[in-house]
Amino acid sequence: xxxxxxxxxxxxTKAFGTKAVGTKVVANKNVHLDLRKGEILxxxxxxxxxxxxLMNMLSGIYFPDSGKIFVDGNEVTIASPHDxxxxxxxxxxxxxxxxxxxxxxxxxxxxxxxxxxxxxKAIAAKIQEICDRYGFVIDPNKKVYDxxxxxxxxxxxxxxxxxxxxxxxxxxxxxxxxxQETERLFAVMRNMKADGKSIIIITHKxxxxxxxxxxxxxxxxxxxxxxxxxxxxxxxKLTDMMVGRAVALNIERSEPKDTVERLRIRGLTxxxxxxxTRLDHIDLDVFxxxxxxxxxISGCGQKELLESIAGLQPTEEGSSIRFFPxxxxxxxxxxxxxxxxxxxxxxxxxxxxxxxxxxxxxLVGSMDLTDNMMLKRYRQGRGIxxxxxxxxxxxETVVKELEVVTPSLDTPVRxxxxxNVQKVLVGREIAxxxxxxxxxxxxxxxxxxxxxxxxxLLNEQKKKGVAVIYVGEDLDVLLELCxxxxxxxxxxxxxIVDGRATxxxxxxxxxxxxxDTDGKEGQA
Numbered sequence: 001x002x003x004x005x006x007x008x009x010x011x012x013t014k015a016f017g018t019k020a021v022g023t024k025v026v027a028n029k030n031v032h033l034d035l036r037k038g039e040i041l042x043x044x045x046x047x048x049x050x051x052x053x054l055m056n057m058l059s060g061i062y063f064p065d066s067g068k069i070f071v072d073g074n075e076v077t078i079a080s081p082h083d084x085x086x087x088x089x090x091x092x093x094x095x096x097x098x099x100x101x102x103x104x105x106x107x108x109x110x111x112x113x114x115x116x117x118x119x120x121k122a123i124a125a126k127i128q129e130i131c132d133r134y135g136f137v138i139d140p141n142k143k144v145y146d147x148x149x150x151x152x153x154x155x156x157x158x159x160x161x162x163x164x165x166x167x168x169x170x171x172x173x174x175x176x177x178x179x180q181e182t183e184r185l186f187a188v189m190r191n192m193k194a195d196g197k198s199i200i201i202i203t204h205k206x207x208x209x210x211x212x213x214x215x216x217x218x219x220x221x222x223x224x225x226x227x228x229x230x231x232x233x234x235x236x237k238l239t240d241m242m243v244g245r246a247v248a249l250n251i252e253r254s255e256p257k258d259t260v261e262r263l264r265i266r267g268l269t270x271x272x273x274x275x276x277t278r279l280d281h282i283d284l285d286v287f288x289x290x291x292x293x294x295x296x297i298s299g300c301g302q303k304e305l306l307e308s309i310a311g312l313q314p315t316e317e318g319s320s321i322r323f324f325p326x327x328x329x330x331x332x333x334x335x336x337x338x339x340x341x342x343x344x345x346x347x348x349x350x351x352x353x354x355x356x357x358x359x360x361x362x363l364v365g366s367m368d369l370t371d372n373m374m375l376k377r378y379r380q381g382r383g384i385x386x387x388x389x390x391x392x393x394x395x396e397t398v399v400k401e402l403e404v405v406t407p408s409l410d411t412p413v414r415x416x417x418x419x420n421v422q423k424v425l426v427g428r429e430i431a432x433x434x435x436x437x438x439x440x441x442x443x444x445x446x447x448x449x450x451x452x453x454x455x456x457l458l459n460e461q462k463k464k465g466v467a468v469i470y471v472g473e474d475l476d477v478l479l480e481l482c483x484x485x486x487x488x489x490x491x492x493x494x495x496i497v498d499g500r501a502t503x504x505x506x507x508x509x510x511x512x513x514x515x516d517t518d519g520k521e522g523q524a
Contacts, residue, residue, distance in 0.1 A: 005073065006167050006198040007035040007058065007089070012067035014053055017407065017415075025407055027053040030067070031224045033217055035167065040189060040199045042209040042230070045219035046242055046447035047419025048405035051202050054219070055169045058200075059091035060084035071167075090160030091169040096152050098144045105140035108159045130161050134191045135184075149298045150181040157188070168192070169200045174208060175444065179475055179508040186212050204447055205474060206235040218242055243449045251455045251480045253499075254463060259289040261324050262436055262467040263309065264333065269316035270304040278304040280491045288435070288467040291458060293482030293499060295475065297511050300488040302471045303356055306438045309469075310353045311341045312361075323349050325435070352434035354426055354442050356471075358418070362425045365414030369395040369406065372413055373428055398427030402453060419446045430457055437461055440471040455481055475504045489514045 012031045017024040028050040035041050045051045056062045058069065060081040069076055071087045078084050084091075098107050105123050124140045131138055138154050147155065153173065160168055174182045189199055189212060203209060209216060210230055217227040218241045225241055263286035270279040279301045286292055294302050307313035309321055315337050322333035325348070334347055344351060355361040363372045373391035395409050402423040406416055413421055426442055439458070443451040458481070462468050472478045478485055482499040487510040494510045 004037045005034055005070070006037045006039075007033075008070040009033040009054070009058065010068045010070070012054065012057060012064050012069070014050075014057060014062060014064050026222050028057075028064075028219075029222045031219065031222070033224065035198050035200060036215075037198055038193055038196050039215060040193055040201065040213045042213035042216045043200055043202050043219070044204075044206075044209065044216055044238060044242055046221075046449055047423075048221070048417050049219040049242070049447070050222040051219055052171065052417075055091060055171065055200065055202065058084070059089060059169055061091075085163050085165070088164055088166040089169070090163060090165035090167070092153070092156045092160060092171065092173065094172040094175060096156055098152060098155065100145040101143065103141050103143055104138055104147075104155050104158075107144060107155060108140075108162050112163070126162065127158060130158055133195065134161070135188050150177055150184075153177070153185070161192075166196070167198045167200070169202070171202045172204070173201060174203065174205060175473060179504050180512065182208070204451065205476075206238055206448060207476065209233075209238065210235065220244060239448050242447065251452070251477070252459060253291075253481060253483075254459065256287070256290040256462070256483050258465070259287040260326075260465070262286050262288045264320075264322045264324070265309075266320045266322075268305070268308060268319045268321065270301070270308055270313055270319075271316060278491050279308070282493050284486060284493065284496075286436070286467050286469060288465045289462060290483040291462050291468040291470055291481060293478040293485040294469060294471040294488065295478055295485050295507050295511055296488035298473075300511070301491045302440065302488060305488075306353065306355070306440055306469065306471065309336065309436070309438060310351055311336060311339050311344050323347075323436075325349070350432060350435040352429040352432045352437045354429050354437075354439040356440040358421050358425055359414060363413050363421065366412050368412055369399065369404075369409045369424060372424060373398075376428060376432060394428070394431055398424060398431070402427050402450065419450065422446055423450060426454055426457070430461065434461075434466060436467045436469070438469040438471075441473060442470065443477070444473065451477075475507055478507070479504060487511055 010032055012028050014028045015024055015026045031054055033054065043051050053062060057064050058078065060078045060083050063079055069078060076087055078087065099110065102110065105120065105127060108127060109123055127138065127140050130136065136154050136158055138151065138158055144152065173185060177185065192199060201213065210233065213230045215227055215229055216233055216238060218225040218238065220242060265282055265284040268279055268282040269277065271277050282305065294305065296302055304313055308315055319337050321336040323336055324333045334349065336344055359365045370388060370392045373394045374388065392409065398404060399406060399409065404420050404423045406420060413424060422444065429437065443454050446454065458468050458470065470482060479499055479502065484496055485499050485502065485507060486496045487494045487507060489511055492514060494515055497507065
């Protein structure tokens with residue numbers, strides 16, 4: 001019997017920019033992709049390989065320049081997300097498309113055609129039917145702003161199924177989930193597959209690809225390279241297909257040597273403008289010559305911790321962050337609380353910071369690569385004019401060493417893919433030769449090859465005596481990269497564990513259940 005295809009994409013080509021001014025970039029070139037009914041297909045590729053662009057065409061966000069799309073054997077035209085939904089295709093994006101002040105049921109119903117008066121009982125009943133069928137847990141009356149990241153993602157998937165989707169596209173669905181939440185998501189995906197749904201998952205986590213998918217398709221530089229059954233694949237084969245050459249998949253973690261105390265954090269408390277406590281009396285020591293990992297589910301204080309050290313976050317009375325240029329044992333240290341980033345730099349403290357918000361805080365989207373490099377160096381020029389030569393050279397070096405995909409150094413960074421934006425930011429911060437290097441999700445959105453390049457760079461900084469603070473979401477990487485791991489839960493420091501001795505399950509548990517001072521435990 002012939003195979004049944006849910007979707008076939010034939011000779012799909014898509015380019016952006018204007019050829020006349022030399023900025024035309026081909027995102028997809030003659031790509032052929034098949035998705036079978038009742039299949040989980042993983043889509044792999046390096047940054048800039050065209051994965052998201054291809055799926056955006058299938059979901060109606062972009063329109064292909066050429067090529068054909070077939071759904072259930074029929075050639076179709078998908079010119080909008082509405083067209084995609086009419087064909088039973090839905091996409092759950094990495095950044096959720098929800099209205100925070102509305103309930104789950106209201107978000108699901110929002111935008112659907114129907115009567116003026118909404119039948120809330122009927123909506124809740126249909127939501128419950130979907131949850132019962134696939135194993136979701138969701139409260140229809142819960143406001144989005146009260147939901148965890150996992151609950152928001154569940155809502156996005158239920159919203160897509162509510163609209164009748166038979167083909168689901170999940171973009172980096174496990175990016176900010178704990179191991180336990182990931183397992184629950186995978187169980188739901190298997191239930192959907194058993195019900196005949198077809199799923200495409202975009203991810204950079206190869207161990208998850210091997211665990212959940214039936215088949216893997218690989219793109220490289222916008223072109224379709226091939227596919228293989230997951231049963232015949234391993235991490236090395238897939239990486240070599242993505243990159244086009246052999247890549248070493250190991251993090252060479254050395255034992256810390258000659259460590260010195262660089263930061264001593266005591267009683268660090270941070271509240272947001274609404275008075276909600278984001279960090280609650282954190283005590284933490286940071287040493288040069290080691291990589292300190294910070295683990296926690298999204299919103300548990302990771303952002304506030306790094307921004308407090310960088311002088312970007314107001315702290316409460318009694319908070320102290322002392323920096324020790326010569327090591328904590330023999331020096332008094334310099335108090336950083338109350339200082340802004342410029343004052344900290346004027347003290348001679350070399351802090352490098354890769355923030356979570358790449359374009360909102362780390363880089364200026366409308367500026368080109370050279371100008372973004374200059375943001376850290378403009379005060380080094382003489383006279384009233386800034387010297388553009390060193391930043392230009394640095395930009396060239398970052399583009400070459402980190403393989404940044406860009407039409408030119410004059411291209412505004414907002415026109416680059418998310419992964420390439422991250423490469424520019426990480427490369428600039430490491431080039432500062434810092435004493436303390438802080439990174440929040442440094443490899444988020446990066447392909448496996450570039451991710452291992454970043455891990456190597458962080459280890460090189462560690463060997464140079466730099467104190468590296470690494471906030472990450474992939475627990476496998478945290479356990480392989482970091483010397484110690486501080487686990488945050490509900491804004492509190494729940495535990496500090498040895499990266500070499502702990503397990504992923506232990507860290508995941510500590511991220512979710514808060515230890516009380518009397519030894520009891522409770523869910524945060």
